[in-house]
Amino acid sequence: MEMKPSKTRMWIKALRLRTLPLAWAGIIAGSSVAAAEGKFRWDIFAGALLTASLFQILSNLANDYGDGIKGTDNEQRQGPLRALQSGLISPAEMKKAVLLTALLSLLSAVILLWMAFGNVNLMFAVYLILAGAAIWAAIKYTVGRSAYGYVGLGDLFVLLFFGFVAVAGSYFLYTHRWDTDIVLPSLAIGFMSMAVLNINNIRDRETDILSGKKTIPVLIGLHNAFAYHRALLSGTMLALLYFGIKHNWAPWKFMVLIPPLILFLQSYSLQKNNSAPAYNRMLKNTAMFTLLTALLFAAGNIF
DSSP: OOOOOOHHHHHHHHHTGGGHHHHHHHHHHHHHHHHHTTOOOHHHHHHHHHHHHHHHHHHHHHHHHHHHHHTOSSTTOOSOOOHHHHTSSOHHHHHHHHHHHHHHHHHHHHHHHHHHHSSOOHHHHHHHHHHHHHHHHHHHTTSSTTOGGGGTOHHHHHIIIIIIIIIIHHHHHHHSSOOGGGHHHHHHHHHHHHHHHHHHHHHTHHHHHHHTOOOHHHHHOHHHHHHHHHHHHHHHHHHHHHHHHHTTOOGGGGGGGHHHHHHHHHHHHHHHSOOHHHHHHHHHHHHHHHHHHHHHHHHHHHO
């Protein structure tokens, strides 16, 4: 019989620190475009990474709380044991952790904005609203009756916050200007982040159906969910390819296309071997390859 982890260990597991590379990918991508223009600053980079990490942890804790109190995380679920599901952490304790992390996220965002803009101006106010929206989105994914993750809108919010806010938003913190080319890496990182969520939702499809959670795989079916997954990875490669062509990249820089291509090919074998361990491996690979894609993209911009 498998022993339950200690309460301390369960709290650490609830943070889901392995998901942080996904939060970092957009910051790295956006910062590298700014660096190529000679606008990089280490203090903004560190502050953006910290803020993104706190937003990700907030999302993880809120997701554990929301799915836990709704009964979505139950013994039939194929993924790792969650905090509320384990019984070691109560809903009240998790709620307090969510509120504390939300406050820390907001504080980190305010400090970051002060470093980037130097005073309270229009753009400071706009970004502060975005920070509030990010906190709201992290919590409302699964929490409450109107949780948008339960009506198939999770992918859209991932594209917005992991793609455009992370990549284009971090780029603007350095440069204080908009460049239409930043849309391309924003789409690329956003699509790969959506692919991470899609694999998670494919794995949990059966239990989500029982609990009334209408994710994209639930709405369109398993076969179409894999087609959707490959469309996301194809979109990633096209966006990166177009960016490289527009910026006259040397041939070696197009190695950035390799991680999404590998994931694209792996999806065919995963569709045939749809076991929980295979889904979990693919989930981990997709998150790590998103970070690798961002690092290769950064190398292409900087060198």
